[in-house]
Amino acid sequence: MATHTTDVLVLGSGIAGLSAALGAARNGADVTLATKATRPEGASTWWAQGGIAVARKEPEAFKRDIDAASSGTSAPAALDVLVQEADRAVHDVLIDTLGVGFDTEEDAFDYGREAAHSADRILHVDASTGRHIHIPFLNYLAEHDRVTIHDDTAAVDLLAGDGRVSGAWLESGGTVTPWRAGATIVATGGIGALYGQSTNPGGATGDGLAMAVRAGAEIDDLEYVQFHPTVCVASGDPFLVSEAVRGEGALLRNARGERFMPEVHEDAELAPRDVVARAVEREHRATGKVFLDVSPLDFAGTFPDLAALCDENGVDPSGGIPVVPAEHFLCGGIDVDTWGRASLNRLYAVGECARTGVHGANRLASTSLLEGLVWGLRAGTDAAERAPMSPGEREEASSVRGTVEEVDAAFDEVKRAMDAHVSLRRSADGLRQALDTLRSVKQAVQARARPLPRSAAELRSAVTVGALIAEAALANETSVGCHYRTDIPASEVVAADG
Ligand SMILES: Cc1cc2nc3c(=O)[nH]c(=O)nc-3n(C[C@H](O)[C@H](O)[C@H](O)COP(=O)(O)OP(=O)(O)OC[C@H]3O[C@@H](n4cnc5c(N)ncnc54)[C@H](O)[C@@H]3O)c2cc1C
Known part of the structure; x- marks a missing residue:
């Protein structure tokens, strides 16, 4: 290869x-x-x-x-x-x-x-x-x-x-x-x-x-893991409604039409994302709906792209833009x-x-x-x-062959390295050479042992990273920023979220 x-x-x-x-x-x-x-x-x-x-x-x-x-x-x-x-x-x-x-x-x-x-x-x-x-x-x-x-x-x-x-x-x-x-x-x-x-x-x-x-x-x-507080999930694809809209004066209201952010944080709608996201999620759960009231601003004039997105997704901004929090950033x-x-x-x-x-x-x-x-x-x-590759490295790299496609040939390579350097007589240099060969073949074999179509490779990534996130979240017993444990809440977050 x-x-x-x-x-x-x-x-x-x-x-x-x-x-x-x-x-x-x-x-x-x-x-x-x-x-x-x-x-x-x-x-x-x-x-x-x-x-x-x-x-x-x-x-x-x-x-x-x-x-x-x-x-x-x-x-x-x-x-x-x-x-x-x-x-x-x-x-x-x-x-x-x-x-x-x-x-x-x-x-x-x-x-x-x-x-x-x-x-x-x-x-x-x-x-x-x-x-x-x-x-x-x-x-x-x-x-x-x-x-x-x-x-x-x-x-x-x-x-x-x-x-x-x-x-x-x-x-x-x-x-x-x-x-x-x-x-x-x-x-x-x-x-x-x-x-x-x-x-x-x-x-x-x-x-x-x-x-x-x-x-x-x-x-x-x-x-x-940061969740964005205002993602519109109407009939079409979910789309983000930028914080800039709140920056220009849009207000968050629950199903009863009540504002809730002023009680949660002194900066109200402009509080940090984690605070707004948790409040939106809470009000959504409690009242069934949260929407962005864009009536205080000239929405279509200030945000023509977002107005067009609303239009494409069947949302009439004059009646409020329905929003939920969604995963946004690691x-x-x-x-x-x-x-x-x-x-x-x-x-x-x-x-x-x-x-x-x-x-x-x-x-x-x-x-x-x-x-x-x-x-x-x-x-x-x-x-x-x-890190420029030296001419020597380029030659060495281009001489690597057959390690993925031909498992038998790779196996022979392993045997040769073991016989020559990891047998009855060993030396540091020889062992290093063998290690180089073994590691490079190991990588090739791993790739060969899992002839993963791209979707399966992505699933492998996702489960790996998902487990790492869960482990990190379990290990961290301090609620801070976008990591929030309901069993161990931070005092200021409890106060903010009621
Ligand atoms: C809707 C939305 C709005 C946002 N608004 C803002 C904003 O206004 N301001 C701001 O600062 N940030 C914003 N962000 C966040 C910001 O856009 C992203 O965090 C940032 O663009 C990430 O850049 P990146 O280059 O790291 O990753 P990306 O832009 O996501 O690029 C990753 C690239 O890696 C490729 N890739 C993935 N896996 C592989 C693989 N296995 N092999 C080869 N290629 C691979 C992908 O195809 C992609 O090309 C927003 C994010 C979203 C989703």
């Missing part, structure tokens, strides 16, 4: 993967980007609505808001990086390189505000910001000399051994092929497909997280440092599958696109600097 090689292998084509590819390519690496998406809509990035936050001239206030939304659990070093790099990255990549036309008012950017932000700092394009970033980004990289994009191509496992990752197994058209890389950047997004209701696209099955765990990478904060993930480096050598993780520490126990609105952009660029830059 042919083995492919690349300097940097990026898995996933959302904002994090695209930024990583750009960062690596700008720094001279040859980049292969594999994505299981067949259309841009396969990434959450495309669906992002409200926008991307920047620091403007008040970085400390931005940090305070992120930290407050996380109940004081965000990591200070990660916050520093995010906020220091926010404006530069957005201007450099999104505005100057991609030409994203963020909304303006009187020749200045029309900065919006969302729940739990203390200032107007969110750049947006109407309420469909994601696609206005995602499409030009895909187009730009498709034309880039150093980047090759393979769509409809799913990573099924990492090539790992000796504490190092050296690429991934990629499945395309039912065939699984090893791709060796100097550095591997996992950017496979979220886990929405594990839940009945989610804002994420269907392919959000946690593949990257499951692969990284199988390879031995460290993970953290998996219990912090705050935890593959543990990484401020450069996106995971605990295994030459493995990086960026975007929603990564745990940078920015979000802690709960994420502030409009910070996820920014985190994917900033960490993607940093990881790509670092990967390019650390």
